[in-house]
Amino acid sequence: GENVEQHPSTLSVQEGDSAVIKCTYSDSASNYFPWYKQELGKRPQLIIDIRSNVGEKKDQRIAVTLNKTAKHFSLHITETQPEDSAVYFCAVPRGYGGSQGNLIFGKGTKLSVKP
Amino acid sequence: GAGVSQSPRYKVAKRGQDVALRCDPISGHVSLFWYQQALGQGPEFLTYFQNEAQLDKSGLPSDRFFAERPEGSVSTLKIQRTQQEDSAVYLCASSLARRSTDTQYFGPGTRLTVL
Numbered sequence: 001g002e003n004v005e006q007h008p009s010t011l012s013v014q015e016g017d018s019a020v021i022k023c024t025y026s027d028s029a030s031n032y033f034p035w036y037k038q039e040l041g042k043r044p045q046l047i048i049d050i051r052s053n054v055g056e057k058k059d060q061r062i063a064v065t066l067n068k069t070a071k072h073f074s075l076h077i078t079e080t081q082p083e084d085s086a087v088y089f090c091a092v093p094r095g096y097g098g099s100q101g102n103l104i105f106g107k108g109t110k111l112s113v114k115p
Numbered sequence: 116g117a118g119v120s121q122s123p124r125y126k127v128a129k130r131g132q133d134v135a136l137r138c139d140p141i142s143g144h145v146s147l148f149w150y151q152q153a154l155g156q157g158p159e160f161l162t163y164f165q166n167e168a169q170l171d172k173s174g175l176p177s178d179r180f181f182a183e184r185p186e187g188s189v190s191t192l193k194i195q196r197t198q199q200e201d202s203a204v205y206l207c208a209s210s211l212a213r214r215s216t217d218t219q220y221f222g223p224g225t226r227l228t229v230l
Binding site: 032036046051103108 | 148156157159208218220221222224
C-alpha cells in the first residue's frame with residue numbers, strides 16, 4: 001500500500017526565514033498532494049495542494065513543488081511569521097483507479113517560528 | 116457556508132461505556148471519512164462512506180467500532196465497551212464528490228478520553 005514519509009519532524013526558524021518540509025511517497029499512480037496545517041486543538045486545514053499535471057504551485061508566501069520521478073513533494077514557506085507556528089501534515093490519497101480514497105498522512109512537522 | 120461540524124467536542128467515558136460521536140458534513144458532500152488522531156500523530160483512516168454506502172471500513176481497529184450514515188448526510192461513529200486505548204481525537208472529513216483529487220474538509224474533532 002501507499003507509504004508517506006515526512007521530514008523533518010521538528011523545525012525551528014527565525015521570523016523572516018524560510019522553512020521547507022519534504023514528503024516522499026511510494027505509489028507512482030498518486031495524483032493529488034495536499035498540505036494541511038493544524039494548530040493546537042484545532043482541525044487540520046488545507047493550506048495548499050498540487051495535482052500531478054503541474055510541478056509547482058504558489059499562493060502568496062506558500063508554495064508546493066512536486067517531483068513525480070523521484071516521488072517527493074515539498075512545502076515551502078517564505079518570510080515566516082509567528083502565526084505560521086503549527087504542525088504541518090502532508091498527505092496522499094489512497095486511490096481506487098482515480099476514485100476517492102482516504103488520505104494517508106505523514107507523521108507531521110512541528111514548525112516553530114521565533115520572533 | 117457552514118463547514119463540517121462534530122459533536123460533542125469533548126467526551127469523557129468510563130472504561131466499558133458505549134459512546135456515539137456525530138458528524139455533520141458540508142451540505143451536499145457525497146464522501147465522508149472518519150479518522151482517528153492519537154496525540155502527536157497524523158490522522159489515521161477508520162472508515163469511508165459514499166452517500167449512505169459504507170465502501171471501506173478496513174481502518175476500524177476492532178468490532179467494537181461501528182459507523183453509519185443512513186440518509187447519506189449525518190454520520191455517527193459508535194464505540195462499544197470503550198477501552199483506554201480508544202482515547203484519541205476522532206476527526207470527520209467530507210468532500211464534494213468522489214474523485215481522488217477532491218479536497219477533504221475536516222471537522223474540529225471529538226476528543227475522547229476513556230478513564
